[in-house]
Amino acid sequence: MKKPVVVIGGGIVGLSTCFEFQDAGHEVTLIDPEPISGATHHAGGMLAPIAEVQFRQPELVPLMKESARIYPDLIARVSRYTDLPTGYRTEGTLVVGADRADARHIADLVDYLEREDLPVDVLSTRQARALEPALSPRIAKAIGIPGDHQLQPRLYARAVLDAVRARGARIIQDTVVALEGASPCTQVTLSSGSLDTAGSIVVLAAGLGAAKIPGWYAGANPLQLRPVYGDMVWVRMPAGMDCLVSKVVRGFVENRPVYIIPRNDGTVTIGATSREDQPHSSTGGIHDLLRDAIRLVPGLEETEFVEATCGARPGTPDDLPYLGWAGSNLVVSTGYFRHGILLSALGARTAVDLVAGRELAQGLEACDPFRHAPATAHSTPSTA
Ligand SMILES: Cc1cc2nc3c(=O)[nH]c(=O)nc-3n(C[C@H](O)[C@H](O)[C@H](O)COP(=O)(O)OP(=O)(O)OC[C@H]3O[C@@H](n4cnc5c(N)ncnc54)[C@H](O)[C@@H]3O)c2cc1C
Secondary structure (H helix, E strand, O other): OOOOEEEEOOOHHHHHHHHHHHHOOOOEEEEOOOOOOOHHHHOOOEEOOOOOOOOOOOOHHHHHHHHHHHHHHHHHHHHOOOOOOOOOEOOOEEEEEOOHHHHHHHHHHHHHHHHOOOOOEEEOHHHHHHHOOOOOOOOOEEEEEOOOEEOOHHHHHHHHHHHHHHOOOEEEOOOEEEEEOOOOOOEEEEOOEEEEOOOOEEEEOOHHHHHHOOOOEEOOOOOOOEEEEEEEEEEEOOOOOOOOOOOEEEEEEOOEEEEEEEOOOOEEEEEOOOEOOOOOOOHHHHHHHHHHHHHHOHHHHHOEEEEEEEEEEEEOOOOOOEEEEOOOOEEEEEOOHHHHHHHHHHHHHHHHHHHHOOOOOOOOHHHOOOOOOOOOOEEOOOOO
């Protein structure tokens, strides 16, 4: 008999983790007061290990590439248990620059990608406009990244939740307020009761909320999570009109990033802001996003405004997730920052591999949940 698994957090990371443990033959319990209410609800959903490649982050790039590689298989397996759509699209990504300085930025990106042997198509602006006629004739540079895909995070997360439920997961809509120990974690304390976990595996996948759950470490909290806020604007094409673009368009406008993501339902998502203060959208920030998006794809001006939201990415000091054992039956899986939709596939598979004692496809030393812990912090044995 495989050990039952209790997953804390029903964002994309926790949900994918539930699914993978079910696939591996474990009984799963998911705890979340409101699944899909965190960063996942607000995310763009770009699966973009190449366009989002992070200079000077050599540990992150292989994780992103590996997760992108295994994503299509995970989506296919999820789709066997649900009829809900995922919004998965494989048209690829165009990266465009608005002016000459932005063109230089893209040229630097191309140099880096070519040095790292990552696939990129250098396009003339004419070729880019042949691919996406709605692009402004005034763009200064464009490249194509065929392997960078996208999905609709709200839809995809709902599909995974539906699949997990269909496979018999127990779902407890409650908040975890504490864990009792880590080696082993004997109890999960909820706001309205408790759950015995002595013989179970516990996975702490509560996004930013993970840093507020005490009891599994001694001393100061080892998880240094911080919210990094980002705005998202949703617009809709007028009735009867095709979407303006078919690929994700990532742009730089006077050095400001902006992305334009077409969806299957005729909506377009526009985003890219990033800040550590102000947990709400500012009117100026939304104005800047729309102005930059319209400069790259002028037809966006004719769309219907649907919604603007602000979400919080679970940031870590080094932009790497916290992923690994934190005690004899406790796995931590959080801190996925800007790439949690992409990295959720790898995070979920890794949690299963850890529990199965399998050799990991990717080294996890750089993701140690205790790497930012003050010297006094370490996992705590059960007090029960
Ligand atoms: C504006 C924006 C755009 C983004 N775009 C992209 C993108 O294009 N591509 C990409 O890969 N990533 C993107 N991201 C990042 C991505 O959204 C996150 O990294 C990812 O969603 C993190 O998922 P998660 O499951 O760890 O956390 P969350 O989605 O935040 O989920 C955490 C869950 O835990 C639950 N929870 C919290 N505390 C408790 C508790 N005490 N007890 C029980 N449950 C609890 C919450 O209710 C929530 O449902 C974006 C993020 C933002 C904000």
